[in-house]
Amino acid sequence: MVAEIVCVGTELLLGDIVNTNAQHISKELAHIGIDLYYQTVVGDNKERVWNVLDTALKRADLIIMTGGLGPTKDDLTKEVAASFFGKKLVFHEQTYEHVRKRLESYGISEMTESQKKQALVPEGALIVTNPAGLAPGIIMAQGDKAIVMLPGPPKEMKAVLSECCHLFINRLSDQVFVSINIKCKGPDELPLKEIGEAPVADLLGDILDNENPTVATYAKEDGVLIRVTASGKTREEALTAMQPVVTKIAEILAGKIAWVKEEV
Amino acid sequence: MVAEIVCVGTELLLGDIVNTNAQHISKELAHIGIDLYYQTVVGDNKERVWNVLDTALKRADLIIMTGGLGPTKDDLTKEVAASFFGKKLVFHEQTYEHVRKRLESYGISEMTESQKKQALVPEGALIVTNPAGLAPGIIMAQGDKAIVMLPGPPKEMKAVLSECCHLFINRLSDQVFVSINIKCKGPDELPLKEIGEAPVADLLGDILDNENPTVATYAKEDGVLIRVTASGKTREEALTAMQPVVTKIAEILAGKIAWVKEEV
Structure with missing residues (x-):
């Protein structure tokens, strides 16, 4: 549809x-x-x-x-x-x-x-x-x-x-979509907006080609956002599809970029 | 263009x-x-x-x-x-x-x-x-x-x-556009939003087919707006083209609907 x-x-x-x-x-x-x-x-x-x-x-x-x-x-x-x-x-x-x-x-x-x-x-x-x-x-x-x-x-x-x-x-739909925002936070000496989208995208690499969930980066005025969006027949199915990728992103960012997760 | x-x-x-x-x-x-x-x-x-x-x-x-x-x-x-x-x-x-x-x-x-x-x-x-x-x-x-x-x-x-x-x-342009908003005000016993776009449009009649300036009505959450937009080679030329139509609208609304004019 x-x-x-x-x-x-x-x-x-x-x-x-x-x-x-x-x-x-x-x-x-x-x-x-x-x-x-x-x-x-x-x-x-x-x-x-x-x-x-x-x-x-x-x-x-x-x-x-x-x-x-x-x-x-x-x-x-x-x-x-x-x-x-x-x-x-x-x-x-x-x-x-x-x-x-x-x-x-x-x-x-x-x-x-x-x-x-x-x-x-x-x-x-x-x-x-x-x-x-x-x-x-x-x-x-x-x-x-x-x-x-x-x-x-x-x-x-x-x-x-x-x-x-x-x-x-x-x-008309038999699908449910769920998104999670991962908001990157800069180190204390840098304002959030100066982390830049490019280094975050470079760290994520091939994950950005993933299909379900999709992963995209966005330059925001107060920093960089990673959005993970999964689909499934139910909300639970979508969340299950999302989990391994969110875990992988957390591993990649660990020790390099601080972040917070928000369900949307 | x-x-x-x-x-x-x-x-x-x-x-x-x-x-x-x-x-x-x-x-x-x-x-x-x-x-x-x-x-x-x-x-x-x-x-x-x-x-x-x-x-x-x-x-x-x-x-x-x-x-x-x-x-x-x-x-x-x-x-x-x-x-x-x-x-x-x-x-x-x-x-x-x-x-x-x-x-x-x-x-x-x-x-x-x-x-x-x-x-x-x-x-x-x-x-x-x-x-x-x-x-x-x-x-x-x-x-x-x-x-x-x-x-x-x-x-x-x-x-x-x-x-x-x-x-x-x-x-790329040799034209200037100027708009005037005419905000209709209801009688004291009716809230602005309840005047309705239709009676205003009915009063205006053929003026709504005018070409320069164009005249359009809009239903807003706090009332009805009449927008008059004129074009010309200069701002003065556009304002001159607009004047007779604004005067005509004022005559039509007089005694029926109160209004205020705002240049935009």
């Missing part, structure tokens, strides 16, 4: 906001063992969203989209995704009622035309009510491909993802 | 870090009026970095890459970019001296093999010394296409970008 994240929003391309959605979804996918090879950000432009979706569906099975589900003309994620799977947008009574009630609770009794648009969803899609806002989550599946659409505002995205989309995505 | 951002790093795909680099570069590009249609994140994998670069160069003139310039085996950005333009990696004396001196200042007198790799750069490339770290910035140009490579750690990326790459990128 390979996933890909597509974030739709011109505000991301203008640098007005940082893409915390991509990080949150990536972390969730890593935890449940779904591979992710690409994240793409595209603006509110029909042709470009279509092209990105086309590329994504050629190289991944599950596309998770965020943004572009709002009520305005430049919100076009569901229109593009629907037409991609040859579906029309149809009226969804439950979503209409959800939007109406939510607006009513704000003291707004009359819906605008744009607000009514929130109740249009691709025919045949699974609809996940948004507990934190108006735009629902939408799950479309066709053959062995699926598109999950989540609202853009981070609070709503997280709420819809954990509500129900999570269950759907979880079922 | 159309640019595209490609961030290389498996840690971004695992959700270990949030992609602040993409935001910073996007903002810089917007300020100097270079269009950006896509941001892509790809892991430390040679084939996939190649594919992303191939796609990016087909739809953009300037590719700004971050990450993958470090000393370890999984750092492969410069190798891929060099081979893409049919160039070899060659030894760069000045970078070698920079790395040697910087390590010496940390009290490290002997370079590892991995550290020496930092001094290999694509032949014919412009090299920008990194004032905050080891890996230099690299600018490659061929025909009307250019690739700018920046180190991944945000402090180093910013330092190299503002050092010299900025000058190079600035020269």
Whole structure:
């Protein structure tokens, strides 16, 4: 199972906001063992969203989209995704009622035309009510491909993802991933950041080519991090696969570089 | 001039870090009026970095890459970019001296093999010394296409970008962009967040189709934002293009929705 994240929003391309959605979804996918090879950000432009979706569906099975589900003309994620799977947008009574009630609770009794648009969803899609806002989550599946659409505002995205989309995505994976961070510490006379990634990588040698667990080094502003990531059918299986490599790293670093281990 | 951002790093795909680099570069590009249609994140994998670069160069003139310039085996950005333009990696004396001196200042007198790799750069490339770290910035140009490579750690990326790459990128643009945020305020009895994007968009109507300046609405956690963005050959020209539309928005909102204006 390979996933890909597509974030739709011109505000991301203008640098007005940082893409915390991509990080949150990536972390969730890593935890449940779904591979992710690409994240793409595209603006509110029909042709470009279509092209990105086309590329994504050629190289991944599950596309998770965020943004572009709002009520305005430049919100076009569901229109593009629907037409991609040859579906029309149809009226969804439950979503209409959800939007109406939510607006009513704000003291707004009359819906605008744009607000009514929130109740249009691709025919045949699974609809996940948004507990934190108006735009629902939408799950479309066709053959062995699926598109999950989540609202853009981070609070709503997280709420819809954990509500129900999570269950759907979880079922697609039969793997669990576990990571351990090994944070290298410099000798007392050197600040952490000055140990450097290269000497640590040189010490680790061939371990960096290992497959399960994978081992990677990262230069951080406060030092060097070694990340060991194992996968398995259960958390225990992943931890068992990880153990011999962590022990080997500890042996290699012993007496040369001090370190601390953190499970993540 | 159309640019595209490609961030290389498996840690971004695992959700270990949030992609602040993409935001910073996007903002810089917007300020100097270079269009950006896509941001892509790809892991430390040679084939996939190649594919992303191939796609990016087909739809953009300037590719700004971050990450993958470090000393370890999984750092492969410069190798891929060099081979893409049919160039070899060659030894760069000045970078070698920079790395040697910087390590010496940390009290490290002997370079590892991995550290020496930092001094290999694509032949014919412009090299920008990194004032905050080891890996230099690299600018490659061929025909009307250019690739700018920046180190991944945000402090180093910013330092190299503002050092010299900025000058190079600035020269590619003859446009300046200016944005104004109009933050809508609800009536006293309603919290800001409950005004809703839809009624604001409905009021604005056709103004949302305007081209210069563009006008867009955004649902924020504390309310609704209208962003007006104008371009021109100078900041004054952009502000002049913006003025009539801002005045029209003020007239439309008058008496219906309170608002404050912020230049950005």
